Amino acid sequence: MEAASVSKQQHGNSNINNDKVIIQRLRCSVKNYEWGRPCRDSLVAKIFGKNSGSQLDEDQPYAEFWMGSHVSGPSFVVSDGLQRVTLKSWLLENPNVLGHKVLEKWGGDLPFLFKVLSVDKALSIQAHPDKDLARTLHKLHPDVYKDGNHKPEMALALTEFEALCSFVTLKPCIMPILDPDDELQNGVLFDCLEIKAVLSVPEVVELVGVENVNLVLQITDEDGEEKFKPILQSLFTEIMSASRERVTGAVGRLRNRLHRESQVRQLTVKEQLVLRLEKQYPSDVGVIAAFFLNHVKLSPGEALFLGANEPHAYICGECIECMATSDNVVRAGLTPKYRDVQTLCSMLTYKQGSPEILRGVPTNPYVNKYIPPFEEFEIDCCILPQGEIAVFPGVPGPSIFLVPVGEGMMNTESPKGYPITEGDVLFVAANTEISVTSASELHLFRAGVNSRFFQAS
Numbered sequence: 001m002e003a004a005s006v007s008k009q010q011h012g013n014s015n016i017n018n019d020k021v022i023i024q025r026l027r028c029s030v031k032n033y034e035w036g037r038p039c040r041d042s043l044v045a046k047i048f049g050k051n052s053g054s055q056l057d058e059d060q061p062y063a064e065f066w067m068g069s070h071v072s073g074p075s076f077v078v079s080d081g082l083q084r085v086t087l088k089s090w091l092l093e094n095p096n097v098l099g100h101k102v103l104e105k106w107g108g109d110l111p112f113l114f115k116v117l118s119v120d121k122a123l124s125i126q127a128h129p130d131k132d133l134a135r136t137l138h139k140l141h142p143d144v145y146k147d148g149n150h151k152p153e154m155a156l157a158l159t160e161f162e163a164l165c166s167f168v169t170l171k172p173c174i175m176p177i178l179d180p181d182d183e184l185q186n187g188v189l190f191d192c193l194e195i196k197a198v199l200s201v202p203e204v205v206e207l208v209g210v211e212n213v214n215l216v217l218q219i220t221d222e223d224g225e226e227k228f229k230p231i232l233q234s235l236f237t238e239i240m241s242a243s244r245e246r247v248t249g250a251v252g253r254l255r256n257r258l259h260r261e262s263q264v265r266q267l268t269v270k271e272q273l274v275l276r277l278e279k280q281y282p283s284d285v286g287v288i289a290a291f292f293l294n295h296v297k298l299s300p301g302e303a304l305f306l307g308a309n310e311p312h313a314y315i316c317g318e319c320i321e322c323m324a325t326s327d328n329v330v331r332a333g334l335t336p337k338y339r340d341v342q343t344l345c346s347m348l349t350y351k352q353g354s355p356e357i358l359r360g361v362p363t364n365p366y367v368n369k370y371i372p373p374f375e376e377f378e379i380d381c382c383i384l385p386q387g388e389i390a391v392f393p394g395v396p397g398p399s400i401f402l403v404p405v406g407e408g409m410m411n412t413e414s415p416k417g418y419p420i421t422e423g424d425v426l427f428v429a430a431n432t433e434i435s436v437t438s439a440s441e442l443h444l445f446r447a448g449v450n451s452r453f454f455q456a457s
């Protein structure tokens with residue numbers, strides 16, 4: 001946005017202090033993607049039903065609940081119980097609620113998109129482009145790549161949550177001298193098992209070829225991750241671009257072999273996962289690609305963040321998700337949707353090793369803050385016992401609050417209070433201090449612009 005128009009809006013719109021503007025109730029969109037949980041045990045369905053007052057379709061899966069201004073799943077501002085305008089057009093009329101730093105940086109729109117996910121069946125193996133690639137892809141294929149923005153994301157687990165992400169370490173293995181009391185050495189051994197597992201899977205070797213396997217075996221410990229990256233890229237590309245017939249054959253043989261071997265030995269966790277994926281997506285190359293990615297299990301309260309060009313696939317569980325406002329996904333496996341194998345394989349960073357898990361930083365006795373390394377967003381998680389108060393200090397940017405559980409009251413400095421209950425979603429303007437009191441145990445999630453963005457600017 002031009003500086004001149006920002007300053008005009010700052011001076012031309014003085015209703016920022018108007019009570020009607022600082023808090024808005026939102027009615028939000030739902031996505032019934034086929035990987036979603038069945039209606040009866042989907043948190044997304046429960047929240048959407050209460051938020052919209054709509055009749056739920058018992059026969060549909062409920063996958064994602066979207067809170068934000070993206071055109072593919074808009075939220076609407078509600079007043080006097082009536083759905084008025086989209087949040088996006090309301091923000092254009094009331095830009096000051098975003099705060100001037102956000103306006104200067106991102107224009108008159110919300111920089112983040114907030115979601116709830118209920119995952120029953122694995123999502124596609126995917127990655128999200130960086131800003132430059134996003135712009136290029138959108139220009140070339142606007143029908144597939146819907147916008148020109150990047151899409152860093154973070155998933156905060158509400159239940160046990162499983163995902164595949166980033167490549168397993170493929171460093172050559174020097175067997176450590178084993179000391180069962182030394183956890184670090186056990187960690188090293190674990191990585192050794194990963195490489196051994198991947199390159200000793202006959203169906204993997206079948207698809208990548210013995211020459212490629214030998215290339216890996218020639219790498220020495222001194223060569224390091226950088227030298228290994230092109231080899232990893234060529235292995236992964238070989239697998240992802242194998243012909244339909246070869247993949248179908250390899251996946252079938254893999255399934256039969258693991259079923260047979262499960263009679264005489266305990267399958268590894270990765271092998272068990274691979275069999276689950278094969279049931280969900282028979283003959284899909286993603287079943288074999290899964291061997292190359294870290295299998296991560298989050299407990300409730302743990303979060304995983306993914307930068308640009310990192311491969312990942314959510315497998316099962318429910319989570320709160322936040323991302324930059326974008327819907328750009330490059331898919332290559334575990335999906336009936338459009339696959340762009342060439343783009344995916346060439347865009348990935350091929351970074352190896354387990355991802356960083358965030359556990360949040362307490363900002364008061366009831367609130368935990370999750371700050372990923374992306375300027376667009378952060379998440380606060382508040383679990384408030386009955387009859388307690390939590391204060392969210394005013395921040396220089398906009399916030400969206402979601403109430404998945406419980407009821408209570410939300411207050412600003414003005415005497416008017418806002419009753420809150422399950423399914424409520426509220427937009428809160430920049431620089432508004434919020435205090436929340438709970439009538440029962442109350443769970444509350446807040447998405448806002450990353451606080452490091454305001455500290456840095």
Ligand SMILES: [Zn+2]
Pocket residue numbers: 126128153312
């Ligand atoms: Zn993703």
